[in-house]
Amino acid sequence: xxxxxxxxxxxxxxxxxxxxxxxxxxxxxxxxxxxxxxxxxxxxxxxxxxxxxxxxxxxxxxxxxxxxxxxxxxxxxxxxxxxxxxxxxxxxxxxxxxxxxxxxxxxxxxxxxxxxxxxxxxxxxxxxxxxxxxxxxxxxxxxxxxxxxxxxxx
Amino acid sequence: xxxxxxxxxxxxxxxxxxxxxxxxxxxxxxxxxxxxxxxxxxxxxxxxxxxxxxxxxxxxxxxxxxxxxxxxxxxxxxxxxxxxxxxxxxxxxxxxxxxxxxxxxxxxxxxxxxxxxxxxxxxxxxxxxxxxxxxxxxxxxxxxxxxxxxxxxxxxxxxxxxxxxxxxxxxxxxxxxxxxxxxxxxxxxxxx
Numbered sequence: 321x322x323x324x325x326x327x328x329x330x331x332x333x334x335x336x337x338x339x340x341x342x343x344x345x346x347x348x349x350x351x352x353x354x355x356x357x358x359x360x361x362x363x364x365x366x367x368x369x370x371x372x373x374x375x376x377x378x379x380x381x382x383x384x385x386x387x388x389x390x391x392x393x394x395x396x397x398x399x400x401x402x403x404x405x406x407x408x409x410x411x412x413x414x415x416x417x418x419x420x421x422x423x424x425x426x427x428x429x430x431x432x433x434x435x436x437x438x439x440x441x442x443x444x445x446x447x448x449x450x451x452x453x454x455x456x457x458x459x460x461x462x463x464x465x466x467x468x469x470x471x472x473x474x
Numbered sequence: 475x476x477x478x479x480x481x482x483x484x485x486x487x488x489x490x491x492x493x494x495x496x497x498x499x500x501x502x503x504x505x506x507x508x509x510x511x512x513x514x515x516x517x518x519x520x521x522x523x524x525x526x527x528x529x530x531x532x533x534x535x536x537x538x539x540x541x542x543x544x545x546x547x548x549x550x551x552x553x554x555x556x557x558x559x560x561x562x563x564x565x566x567x568x569x570x571x572x573x574x575x576x577x578x579x580x581x582x583x584x585x586x587x588x589x590x591x592x593x594x595x596x597x598x599x600x601x602x603x604x605x606x607x608x609x610x611x612x613x614x615x616x617x618x619x620x621x622x623x624x625x626x627x628x629x630x631x632x633x634x635x636x637x638x639x640x641x642x643x644x645x646x647x648x649x650x651x652x653x654x655x656x657x658x659x660x661x662x663x664x665x666x
Contacts, residue, residue: 321641323630331602333580335495336571342508349516350482
């Protein structure tokens with residue numbers, strides 16, 4: 321009986337198959353995977369819900385502050401960016417003040433009050449994330465605004 | 475085109491018996507071996523959903539990794555419980571599915587296999603039933619090809635020594651009649 325005979329003898333035996341329970345367990349796990357794959361966006365939405373909510377809250381707060389101070393000139397035309405693709409989720413909005421210019425106090429004849437004019441240069445960064453592949457999209461928008469603040473003398 | 479469920483089932487039916495045989499060499503019981511095969515196959519299928527035959531060696535590597543992890547965890551538990559060392563593959567759980575004519579041969583071969591050191595048993599299982607090449611086995615076990623081929627040679631010699639006295643009983647049966655057809659047949663490989 322040489323080594324080749326041994327190899328033939330051994331490989332001639334078939335390994336015993338798995339139990340039906342094992343196949344059921346594997347099927348169950350793979351079915352769970354399929355269920356997960358069928359709802360990728362819903363899961364992703366849940367994952368990015370909190371940053372989106374925080375971004376929304378930040379934007380609302382910024383809007384509320386902006387309404388308190390009325391700009392004299394209309395804001396520069398905003399770049400219309402529409403990222404309403406279902407896959408994209410807002411990740412945040414950051415507004416960075418680049419510089420301010422104090423244009424001094426002037427008398428407004430129409431309202432018969434003194435006003436302080438301030439020019440504000442800022443850079444607004446809006447970011448979106450595609451949760452399917454983690455891609456980041458960032459748009460930078462430079463803004464220049466002129467604010468008129470009421471002045472009172474005491 | 476076959477539905478996805480049928481694809482994995484077909485692949486599983488073909489590889490599971492060989493994976494289980496290999497896992498049985500590393501696990502203390504068949505139930506543990508089935509757990510290991512389940513984890514390894516699911517992991518592998520998630521990574522290669524088409525069941526690419528080129529990645530079959532990775533499936534065996536996954537079985538090995540999971541089985542060794544499981545053993546380490548069992549050893550820690552056993553140490554905590556002051557139990558005895560991890561058991562060898564259970565002798566009473568048959569690992570082969572013999573034809574009626576092969577029953578005696580299967581029992582003798584299983585006994586002879588269990589007498590081999592684990593490292594040799596692994597190599598023999600992967601080579602003869604897994605259909606892996608020495609290079610693939612070496613990669614899966616993190617050893618050199620020379621080490622693996624040496625282990626295989628020593629294992630065959632040990633089996634030869636153990637089975638030679640029962641040669642007549644073994645040759646009475648016709649093992650070559652068994653339907654052990656490899657899913658992914660490898661070309662005959664000579665020992666380096």
